Amino acid sequence: MLNVLIRRVLIAIPVLLVVASLTFFFIRLAPGGPFDADKVVSPQVMKNLNAAYNLDAPLYRQYFDYMSGVIVGDFGPSFRYPGRSVSEMIYTGLPITFELAFYALMIAVALGIFSGVLAALKRNTFLDYFPMAIAMLGICVPTFLMGPILVLVFGINLELLPVSGWDTLSGDKLLPSITLGFAYAAYIARLSRGGMLEVLGQDFIRTARAKGLSELSIVTRHAMQGGLLPVVSFMGPAIAGLLGGSFVVETIFQIPGLGRFYVEAAFNRDYTMILGTTIFFSAMIIFFNLLSDLAVLLLNPRARENL
Amino acid sequence: MKKITSIFLVAILYGCGSSVSPVDQGLIDQVMHIGNGSEPQGLDPHIVTGVPEHHLLITMCEGLTTSNPKGGANLPGMAESWEISEDGRIYIFNIRKDAKWSNGDDFVADDIVWSWMRVLTPSLGSQYPDMLYYVEGAEDFNTGVITDFTKVGVKAIDDKTLEVKLNNPTPFFLGLLSHYSTWPVHKETVLKFGEIDDRQGLWTRPGNFVCNGPMNLKSWELNKKIIVEKNPLYWDADKVKLNQMHFYPVSDINTEERMFRAGQLHLTSTVPSQKCGVWREEGNPNLRIDPYMGTYYYRANVNVKPLDNVKVRKALTYAIDREKLTEKVTQCGQIPAYSFTPPGAAGYNPNTEIPYDPELARQLLAEAGYEKTEDFPVLQILYNTSEDHRKIALTIQQMWQQNLGISVELENMDWKVYLSRQNSMDYQISRAGWIGDYEDPNTFLDIMRTGRGNNRTGWSNQEFDELVGKANATADQEERYRLLGEAEKILIDELPIIPIYTYVRSYQLSPDVKGYSPNYLDHHHPKTLYLERD
Numbered sequence: 001m002l003n004v005l006i007r008r009v010l011i012a013i014p015v016l017l018v019v020a021s022l023t024f025f026f027i028r029l030a031p032g033g034p035f036d037a038d039k040v041v042s043p044q045v046m047k048n049l050n051a052a053y054n055l056d057a058p059l060y061r062q063y064f065d066y067m068s069g070v071i072v073g074d075f076g077p078s079f080r081y082p083g084r085s086v087s088e089m090i091y092t093g094l095p096i097t098f099e100l101a102f103y104a105l106m107i108a109v110a111l112g113i114f115s116g117v118l119a120a121l122k123r124n125t126f127l128d129y130f131p132m133a134i135a136m137l138g139i140c141v142p143t144f145l146m147g148p149i150l151v152l153v154f155g156i157n158l159e160l161l162p163v164s165g166w167d168t169l170s171g172d173k174l175l176p177s178i179t180l181g182f183a184y185a186a187y188i189a190r191l192s193r194g195g196m197l198e199v200l201g202q203d204f205i206r207t208a209r210a211k212g213l214s215e216l217s218i219v220t221r222h223a224m225q226g227g228l229l230p231v232v233s234f235m236g237p238a239i240a241g242l243l244g245g246s247f248v249v250e251t252i253f254q255i256p257g258l259g260r261f262y263v264e265a266a267f268n269r270d271y272t273m274i275l276g277t278t279i280f281f282s283a284m285i286i287f288f289n290l291l292s293d294l295a296v297l298l299l300n301p302r303a304r305e306n307l
Numbered sequence: 308m309k310k311i312t313s314i315f316l317v318a319i320l321y322g323c324g325s326s327v328s329p330v331d332q333g334l335i336d337q338v339m340h341i342g343n344g345s346e347p348q349g350l351d352p353h354i355v356t357g358v359p360e361h362h363l364l365i366t367m368c369e370g371l372t373t374s375n376p377k378g379g380a381n382l383p384g385m386a387e388s389w390e391i392s393e394d395g396r397i398y399i400f401n402i403r404k405d406a407k408w409s410n411g412d413d414f415v416a417d418d419i420v421w422s423w424m425r426v427l428t429p430s431l432g433s434q435y436p437d438m439l440y441y442v443e444g445a446e447d448f449n450t451g452v453i454t455d456f457t458k459v460g461v462k463a464i465d466d467k468t469l470e471v472k473l474n475n476p477t478p479f480f481l482g483l484l485s486h487y488s489t490w491p492v493h494k495e496t497v498l499k500f501g502e503i504d505d506r507q508g509l510w511t512r513p514g515n516f517v518c519n520g521p522m523n524l525k526s527w528e529l530n531k532k533i534i535v536e537k538n539p540l541y542w543d544a545d546k547v548k549l550n551q552m553h554f555y556p557v558s559d560i561n562t563e564e565r566m567f568r569a570g571q572l573h574l575t576s577t578v579p580s581q582k583c584g585v586w587r588e589e590g591n592p593n594l595r596i597d598p599y600m601g602t603y604y605y606r607a608n609v610n611v612k613p614l615d616n617v618k619v620r621k622a623l624t625y626a627i628d629r630e631k632l633t634e635k636v637t638q639c640g641q642i643p644a645y646s647f648t649p650p651g652a653a654g655y656n657p658n659t660e661i662p663y664d665p666e667l668a669r670q671l672l673a674e675a676g677y678e679k680t681e682d683f684p685v686l687q688i689l690y691n692t693s694e695d696h697r698k699i700a701l702t703i704q705q706m707w708q709q710n711l712g713i714s715v716e717l718e719n720m721d722w723k724v725y726l727s728r729q730n731s732m733d734y735q736i737s738r739a740g741w742i743g744d745y746e747d748p749n750t751f752l753d754i755m756r757t758g759r760g761n762n763r764t765g766w767s768n769q770e771f772d773e774l775v776g777k778a779n780a781t782a783d784q785e786e787r788y789r790l791l792g793e794a795e796k797i798l799i800d801e802l803p804i805i806p807i808y809t810y811v812r813s814y815q816l817s818p819d820v821k822g823y824s825p826n827y828l829d830h831h832h833p834k835t836l837y838l839e840r841d
Contacts, residue, residue, distance in 0.1 A: 032723025037356060038740070040730060040760035041434045044450050048432040052506055082349045082506045084529075092529045148561065155569055163569040164562055166531065169329070251559045254566070256530035264345075264558075269723050 001297065001304075005290075012286045019282045020070065020275065024063055027274050034079035034269045053079060066275070075276035080268045086276035093258035094280075096166060100176060100249070100257060101242035107181030108238070112188025113231065119189070120196035120227070121219065131189060138186025143245075147179040147252035164254035176253040180246060184238050188231055196227035229300055236292030240285040328570030329553075334819055334838050338551040342563040344576040346530050346556040350511040352487040353426045356434050358829075359576075363554055364487045366535050366833045368518040371400050371419065371469075374485040376835050378746070378826035379653075381481045385414060385491070385519065386469070395476025395782035400469040407540045408493050409516075409523045416463035422491040424448075424456045430504040435488035438744070441480060443472040476782035479653075479747035485830065486744055493517040521547045521833050530556055548837035564815070567593070573817040573838070580695050583813055584638030593815040596640035597825030600652045600743035601810035602751070604644070605688070605703075605736050606729070609803050610765040613684060614735060618675035620802040623736075624661055626668040626710040627703055629807060636702050637695070639813045644806035647741075647798055648751040648791075652827045655748045655788050659799040661806065665710035672711055680712035689718045690738035691725035699807070700738065729763055739763075740810070746827055748791045749779060755798055766803030 035041070035049045050056045054065060069076055075086035115131035122128050154175060155163035162169040166176070199205065200223055208218045247259035258277065265273035297303050329340050344359040352364050371389075372381035386400035406414035423442070426433045427449040440446040443460030447453045460472030473480060483489055493510075496517040501508030509515060516524040521543070522535035533554045537547050555572070557563040560579045566572045578586070578594065586594045607614045607623070614620060629643030642649075646657035677683045688704065690696040697719065704715040720728065729737050741761075743750040752775050753759065757767040771794050778790035798804070812829050822835040 030723070032721075032727040035434075036723055036726040036730065037434070038726070039356065039434070040763070042437065042450075042760060044429065045432060045434060045436065048429050049434075052430065052432045077507055080348060081346075082351065082354050083509060083511060084349075085507075089529065148565070151565055156565065159569075162571065163565045164557075164571065168532070169571075252562055254531075254555065254557055254559070254562055256528060260530055260558075267722060 001294075004297070005294070008290050008293075012283075012290075015286065016279060016282055020067070020279050021063075023275055023278045024066065025059075027269070027271055028059065030269065032269055034271060036269070053077070066272075070275075070279065075279075076272040078270055078273050080265070080270040080273065086272050089261055089273065090258060090276055090280055093256060093261055096255060097243055097246050097250070097257035097259055100166075100173075100180060100246055100255060101239065103173060103177035104181035104184065104242055104246075105239065107177055108184035108188055109231075111181070111185040113192050113228065115185075116189040116192030116231075117196055117219065117224070117227075119193045120200060123197065128193075132193065135186040135189040138182050139190075141183075143179055143183060143248045144252065146182060147175070147249060150175050150179055151252070164252075166253070166255040166257075172253075176249050176255060179252070180242060180249045184242065187234065187238070191230045191234055192228055195230045196223060199223045199227040225299065229296060232295050232299060233292060235295070236289035239288040239292075240281075243284055243288075244281050330570040330573055330817055330819065333573065334840055336551070337549050337838055338553060339549055339574070339820065339836065339838060340553045340572045341555065342557045342566065342572050342575040343533075343554040344556065345558045347533070350516065350524065350527075351506075351508075352490045352492065353422070353431060353433050353435075354506055355487075359554075359556065361487055361830075363533060363535070364490070365520070365830060366522040366552055367516070367520040367524060367538075368487065368490045368492075369520045370484045370486075370490040372481050372484045373832060374482075374746075374826070374828055374830040376822075376826060376830065376832050377824045378828075381485050384485070385419075389481075395478070396473045398471040398473070398480065399464075400471065402467040402469060403542050404467060405542050406519065407542070408519050409538050409540055410493070410496075411540060412493070412495070412517075413466070414491075414519055415466040416469035417466070418491045418494060419469055420461050420463050421494045423459070423461050423489070425492065425497070425503050426488060427456075427459070428504050432504075432506060433488065435486070438483050438486055438488045441473050441475070441477045441483070443474055475780040477779060478782060478784055478787060479745055479749055482653075482745035482747055491519065493519075522549075522552060525551070532556075543834060546834050549833055552833060567815050567817075572815075573820050574823075575815045578639070578813050578815060580637070580639060583640075587638070587640070591815075593817065595812075595814055595816050595825070597812045597829070598642075598649075598651065598827055599810040599812040599829060600649050600746065600750075600827040601740060602644055602647055602649055603641070603699075603738075603740050603807045603810060604647070605805040605807065606734075606739045606764045607736055607803055607805060608732055608734055608765060610732060611735060613675065613677070616675045617801055618671045619677070620805070622668040622671040622675065622711060623707060624668075624802050624805045625664050625671070627706055627805070627807065628663045629661075630663070632699065632702055632706075633808050636698055637808065640811045641808040642811065644809045645799075646795055647755070647804060647806055648748040648795060649743075649809045649827070652743065653746040653748065655791065657748075657795040657799075658792055659795055661799065668710060669712075672713075677713075683711075683713045685714045685716055686735055687716045687718050688736045688738070689720060689725060689728060689734040691722045692719055696738050703807075732763070732765060736805075737763075739804070742810070743828065748788070748795070749775070752791055752794055752798070753779075755803070762803075764803040766801065768797055768801060771797045771801075 078084045078086055119128040119131050151163045154161045161175055162172040165172040205223060208222050246257055247263045250257045250259045262277040343362055347360045347363055348355045352368055369384045371384055371386040373384040375382050385402055385406050387403045388401045390399045402416050408414055423439055427436050427445055429449055429451055436449045444458045448459050462470050464470050496510045500510040513524050513526050521538055521541045523538040525534040525536045527533045534551055536551045560577055563575050564579055567575050607620050609615050633641045633643050645661040646659045648657050650656045688700045690700050700717050707713055707715050728734050754761040756772050756775055774790050774794035778787045781787045819838045819840050821837050821839050
């Protein structure tokens with residue numbers, strides 16, 4: 001187990017280095033620079049600006065300067081927002097993106113597992129078809145449609161919840177969390193239904209039934225441990241997706257999270273911000289994938305045997 | 308578990324249902340909620356560029372003059388009065404005796420001198436130093452020709468008297484002073500957090516920020532909200548009725564519209580264009596459409612064939628039905644443009660005409676050697692990603708194809724790629740927009756002079772250059788406008804740019820907001836605003 005951990009962490013370092021280096025050079029290939037604006041500035045002003053941000057140095061020099069900064073945790077100043085460092089902006093947006101992803105995950109897990117397990121137990125009945133149809137809808141309807149629909153119904157027509165904001169008006173966290181969580185709830189529901197169906201048909205479940213165990217204990221203590229393994233493996237990519245994919249929900253609901261900075265940085269050619277957020281999100285994805293792999297190892301003895 | 312969940316849900320829903328909307332609450336507290344487009348780059352008036360930044364800075368800082376909220380000549384700001392020498396080149400500004408910074412320091416003439424030195428310091432990398440290039444020696448200092456700032460024509464005669472010497476009589480100079488790049492910053496505060504040329508200084512953060520306007524910075528939550536509150540030390544504080552203004556960086560137009568509908572905003576930065584036509588028909592009482600000093604046009608690259616031929620440019624221009632385009636496509640009250648400078652601003656009315664005459668256009672094309680339209684090369688229109696630009700480009704493509712029989716292709720590019728291609732003149736026809744920085748035709752015509760960075764068409768005309776130059780050296784306004792009108796005629800006769808429509812500013816405004824008057828520059832001083840329900 002420890003071996004796996006050390007091996008994976010050691011692999012992560014060169015992966016991050018490659019990601020950072022590729023991003024560094026790729027964004028320089030894109031036409032247009034951070035200071036290109038509709039109103040052209042004089043060549044002298046452009047020279048002054050490039051000098052102020054070290055952009056007049058040769059590219060390899062800029063690369064080494066940047067990388068030596070990153071190693072000590074300094075992602076440099078944002079080009080778009082003078083007076084703000086990239087680290088500060090990540091630090092401001094991250095807790096909000098995390099919080100949103102956490103609520104969304106809670107909703108996704110609770111709703112997904114509940115309806116998935118129920119559907120598996122009541123196979124081929126209304127309680128199977130109905131939640132699965134909703135799940136299919138959740139997978140198909142994108143968040144940029146789901147968000148405005150929820151806002152229209154609960155925010156504008158029923159006037160029950162605020163239509164935007166985060167921590168500004170009471171209840172403003174509910175709609176974004178549901179919007180973001182719903183799509184993942186749908187995946188989890190389908191995965192847990194499939195996993196449960198497979199386990200419920202196995203011999204040890206029949207044995208448990210023959211021994212006279214209650215249905216509740218069969219489901220919760222025996223079937224779910226194996227039946228939910230696909231859900232656990234899905235958690236890593238799901239968390240990464242929730243963190244990285246929160247951009248749309250953050251925009252619809254006017255949430256000051258990291259996702260908006262990430263996408264806007266690319267449009268603004270804010271080189272340091274693009275790099276900082278890319279490196280950061282890559283690290284997050286690697287970390288959560290590792291975490292979910294470790295959880296699978298803990299839950300599944302067969303996976304441990306293959307180590 | 309289910310029980311707890313339902314109690315939780317009911318509690319949240321109940322809590323929300325009974326809460327008062329920010330717009331209703333604002334009425335009681337005199338707090339105005341404003342949709343402000345995107346997150347401002349910053350709040351340092353010498354560094355930032357852009358409209359959202361301007362909306363914020365106008366509440367917190369003030370120049371020697373302020374723009375008139377009802378349009379027209381500027382009003383006194385930090386300077387209570389001024390005298391102009393007979394030749395129009397020397398300005399003596401009398402600074403208000405009671406003018407103070409928000410930390411209580413006295414506002415003195417030297418504050419302006421130091422601030423202008425800061426804008427012009429090359430290593431600061433200000434993007435608007437040219438606003439002060441009309442001052443003697445300013446351009447030389449900014450481009451490093453001279454390093455001694457005492458040679459620049461701005462000097463404090465005493466604490467409350469400032470002298471400014473200009474290169475030429477510049478009748479719009481007072482107008483320039485209401486642009487934030489010429490506004491003062493508090494020397495001690497800036498220097499406390501960095502050098503004079505420090506772009507990364509933290510002086511603009513809440514708690515550190517010191518300026519001289521009607522409001523002061525209270526809080527700034529990145530990408531969420533900026534709150535400014537009344538500054539009791541402002542010289543005209545008695546007139547300020549609002550206690551706070553909350554600015555939200557809502558980049559998504561549809562989100563902003565929903566926020567307005569739900570009573571979270573008093574004022575939006577814009578309206579979704581697809582709704583504008585419907586709202587105008589239905590008579591949405593909150594929809595406001597005001598004149599705006601901006602022109603939407605197409606640039607023609609005069610260095611490439613066939614656009615190097617003025618007859619071709621004329622043919623293209625005359626084949627666009629501007630009235631139909633504004634009525635059926637843009638649908639939001641835009642005004643068909645027959646000149647580059649928007650008519651009416653600062654009392655200037657360009658006397659130019661652009662006919663819609665497909666027959667004449669075809670004839671011009673034939674005269675240019677393209678009798679058979681199949682000989683005409685395929686024309687490409689470059690535009691940046693936006694549904695509105697796409698719709699306009701599609702319409703013009705169709706008009707050119709129908710009226711002239713030529714083939715036209717559309718090239719949609721990401722904003723920065725579009726800018727980069729335009730700057731390197733790698734285009735044939737390119738979408739463009741120009742918004743005036745001050746209320747004077749010079750802010751438009753000047754960019755078309757030879758070698759100006761924003762010309763970007765390759766067009767050069769000596770007579771035009773001379774007329775604009777001569778106009779700016781003329782103190783007599785009537786004569787000046789005549790000269791600029793002549794220049795405008797040359798521009799519209801040569802057509803390196805194809806005017807399409809004059810912008811309007813469309814937005815939603817709550818009926819609770821009073822004192823919000825339309826003006827060409829869209830400058831709204833918080834001093835005139837208050838909230839009251841009829």
